[in-house]
Amino acid sequence: MSRSHRHAVVIGAGMAGLLAARVLSERFERITVVERDRLPDGPEGRPGVPQGAHVHALLALGGRILDELFPDLLDRMAADGVPQSFGGPHYWADFGGRTLSRGGGLHEKPILLASRPYLEGQIRRLVGGLPSVEIRDNCVALGLTVGPSGEEVTAVRVVPADEDEQNLAADLVVDATGRDGRTPVWLRELGFPAPEVSEVVIDLRYVSRAVRLRPGALGDVKVVLVAPVPGRPSGLGLFEQEGGHHLLSVAGYAGNHPPTDLDEFVTFAEKFAPHFVGTALRDAEWLGAPHRHRFPTGRRRHYERLRRFPRGLLVIGDGICSLNPLFGQGMTVAALEALALRDAVAVGGPDLAVRFFASAAELVDPAWQMATSVDRKVLGLPRSSVERAFGAYVDRLHAAAESDAVLSERVQAVAEMLEPPSTFLKPTVTLRVLAGLLRRR
Numbered sequence: 001m002s003r004s005h006r007h008a009v010v011i012g013a014g015m016a017g018l019l020a021a022r023v024l025s026e027r028f029e030r031i032t033v034v035e036r037d038r039l040p041d042g043p044e045g046r047p048g049v050p051q052g053a054h055v056h057a058l059l060a061l062g063g064r065i066l067d068e069l070f071p072d073l074l075d076r077m078a079a080d081g082v083p084q085s086f087g088g089p090h091y092w093a094d095f096g097g098r099t100l101s102r103g104g105g106l107h108e109k110p111i112l113l114a115s116r117p118y119l120e121g122q123i124r125r126l127v128g129g130l131p132s133v134e135i136r137d138n139c140v141a142l143g144l145t146v147g148p149s150g151e152e153v154t155a156v157r158v159v160p161a162d163e164d165e166q167n168l169a170a171d172l173v174v175d176a177t178g179r180d181g182r183t184p185v186w187l188r189e190l191g192f193p194a195p196e197v198s199e200v201v202i203d204l205r206y207v208s209r210a211v212r213l214r215p216g217a218l219g220d221v222k223v224v225l226v227a228p229v230p231g232r233p234s235g236l237g238l239f240e241q242e243g244g245h246h247l248l249s250v251a252g253y254a255g256n257h258p259p260t261d262l263d264e265f266v267t268f269a270e271k272f273a274p275h276f277v278g279t280a281l282r283d284a285e286w287l288g289a290p291h292r293h294r295f296p297t298g299r300r301r302h303y304e305r306l307r308r309f310p311r312g313l314l315v316i317g318d319g320i321c322s323l324n325p326l327f328g329q330g331m332t333v334a335a336l337e338a339l340a341l342r343d344a345v346a347v348g349g350p351d352l353a354v355r356f357f358a359s360a361a362e363l364v365d366p367a368w369q370m371a372t373s374v375d376r377k378v379l380g381l382p383r384s385s386v387e388r389a390f391g392a393y394v395d396r397l398h399a400a401a402e403s404d405a406v407l408s409e410r411v412q413a414v415a416e417m418l419e420p421p422s423t424f425l426k427p428t429v430t431l432r433v434l435a436g437l438l439r440r441r
């Protein structure tokens with residue numbers, strides 16, 4: 001590994017920022033990660049990542065990437081007693097309202113069921129332990145400094161706790177400050193255009209509660225997922241977590257927001273939870289207060305369309321695309337973007353941003369198309385004729401998959417981002433869908 005660059009600054013120590021720092025450590029002599037929050041030593045939540053209180057599924061593709069970047073991560077988590085998922089039986093009612101079995105066949109290794117703070121804490125420990133990485137917490141990034149040409153970012157203006165503002169010089173700055181990241185504002189301040197935004201209003205609300213279920217209450221099911229469907233725009237995820245308890249996240253689109261009062265919350269969930277889950281929830285010990293989260297829109301910023309962008313600056317993670325969390329794609333997309341960052345930096349050159357944003361857009365596209373198309377369907381919003389036709393075909397595919405293990409595995413592979421949705425159009429799949437339709441008739 002040759003280190004050809006000197007200093008990179010990553011703003012934000014969330015999942016995208018940590019993964020960016022990990023791949024940059026292969027090329028940069030020094031990486032400084034600046035984080036606004038005080039970072040906890042253990043797996044505690046923090047204000048900068050409020051979504052950490054809600055169920056976080058790591059898709060199979062994300063698991064594979066983390067395994068590549070941190071070869072002993074999964075083993076360490078298993079040794080910590082983190083429960084395993086997706087290798088075991090679980091209950092999954094998909095966006096077509098069908099109940100599909102999900103086996104472990106697609107997973108090279110079991111995926112471990114950890115809370116978001118726990119997973120982030122593990123990755124932070126590994127990244128922070130890299131000799132070239134320094135994580136500075138309690139340190140807010142305020143803006144960017146450009147060099148004399150006005151075309152190149154040369155430093156980040158930061159304010160560490162109890163200190164004066166400083167200029168942190170950098171050969172590359174990566175903004176990983178999340179959905180409400182400041183780059184569009186900073187670009188305008190520096191005289192650059194801000195990226196176009198695509199947005200789908202979904203007015204999604206999450207309410208989550210930790211719960212201790214009676215031993216064996218779910219049989220050997222470790223994961224329960226019920227996705228919203230047209231006519232019932234609400235769903236839930238019930239995941240076993242480290243520490244032996246479960247986390248129940250209930251979410252609903254516009255007009256179907258879950259209540260926080262415990263009794264009303266359970267009644268709301270019971271309406272669409274499978275019967276055995278409803279029974280388990282009624283007979284459970286609830287731990288702590290409910291957590292709420294509002295997610296108004298799916299939002300994508302098209303940095304790939306910008307004609308003018310300063311050298312020495314990139315954006316990664318939710319700052320590029322903040323996806324409806326019900327699909328569980330965010331951390332996996334951040335991991336894919338980290339790999340794209342690694343490739344782009346390895347090639348180097350003055351058009352780094354052009355190449356990186358083009359790759360990131362290609363990676364984000366299938367996830368964005370899938371999430372926004374299902375959102376529009378569930379909410380009854382206008383859809384293009386292609387979306388309607390593909391959606392109708394996928395409904396039939398899901399129906400056939402209920403009694404076809406091969407199709408069920410393809411559905412799972414797409415949901416886990418191992419294959420793109422275009423997989424569904426392969427002749428091997430379409431023929432099985434046709435056979436399924438004929439069988440049903």
Ligand SMILES: Cc1cc2nc3c(=O)[nH]c(=O)nc-3n(C[C@H](O)[C@H](O)[C@H](O)COP(=O)(O)OP(=O)(O)OC[C@H]3O[C@@H](n4cnc5c(N)ncnc54)[C@H](O)[C@@H]3O)c2cc1C
Pocket residue numbers: 011012013014015016017034035036037047048049051054055056057058059139140141142176177178179182206293295316317318319325326327328329330331332334
């Ligand atoms: C309710 C909910 C549930 C979700 N469930 C899933 C799921 O099941 N599976 C999944 O893969 N994804 C899920 N996601 C998405 C996932 O959390 C994100 O996509 C993923 O964590 C990537 O986020 P990020 O690192 O880009 O940003 P963030 O996690 O938002 O991190 C941004 C970081 O930047 C810091 N920061 C912000 N401003 C500054 C500043 N000026 N200076 C210094 N630091 C700053 C913040 O403190 C924070 O640490 C969910 C999201 C939500 C909202």
